[in-house]
Amino acid sequence: ETGVTQTPRHLVMGMTNKKSLKCEQHLGHNAMYWYKQSAKKPLELMFVYSLEERVENNSVPSRFSPECPNSSHLFLHLHTLQPEDSALYLCASSPRTGTNYGYTFGSGTRLTVV
């Protein structure tokens, strides 16, 4: 257990479904991140939140909608996804933004869109 918990671990959803990924950290960190890892591709940064405010959105399609209700929780709401969105979605946190502070990653949610 790394201190960052992601649920569910696996998710299969149809293209018309709406689902949400959840991330929770109790490390006292102020920054949280969503990353996507597709097969044979590098980890791709999707969203950055600092003190519950979104500070980065790397041109992610609107079918992915993040939510950060407080500094301990981060959600990724999914709707009308495409099969190519199937990937491992990783949540991470750090004491603050800026990379002199190591990220703590969760174990990820393996998403399959059918």
Add this chain to the structure above:
Amino acid sequence: DQQVKQNSPSLSVQEGRISILNCDYTNSMFDYFLWYKKYPAEGPTFLISISSIKDKNEDGRFTVFLNKSAKHLSLHIVPSQPGDSAVYFCAASAGSGGGADGLTFGKGTHLIIQP
């Protein structure tokens, strides 16, 4: 275009020998570099990092070397142990000390330690 490249998808090394994992980058603004290790079904875990003001950082069996002129870094593991078998990701950032820049990752190298 990939800014962080790990050109070896996999590497096989005998137990007890040295493992050398390589990483190249193209963005000259990168000033902080990290290595992460990932086991199957787990998220990446931080291993070691280096700032661009240094050319070497050592932590136990792990040493990272940075060659800024060549835009190249490498991770040395010596001696290699079976528990080192994992996927190793190289990551870089242009925003040390602050900024919501996130990390740019390579595709990873799967290190296999053979007994």
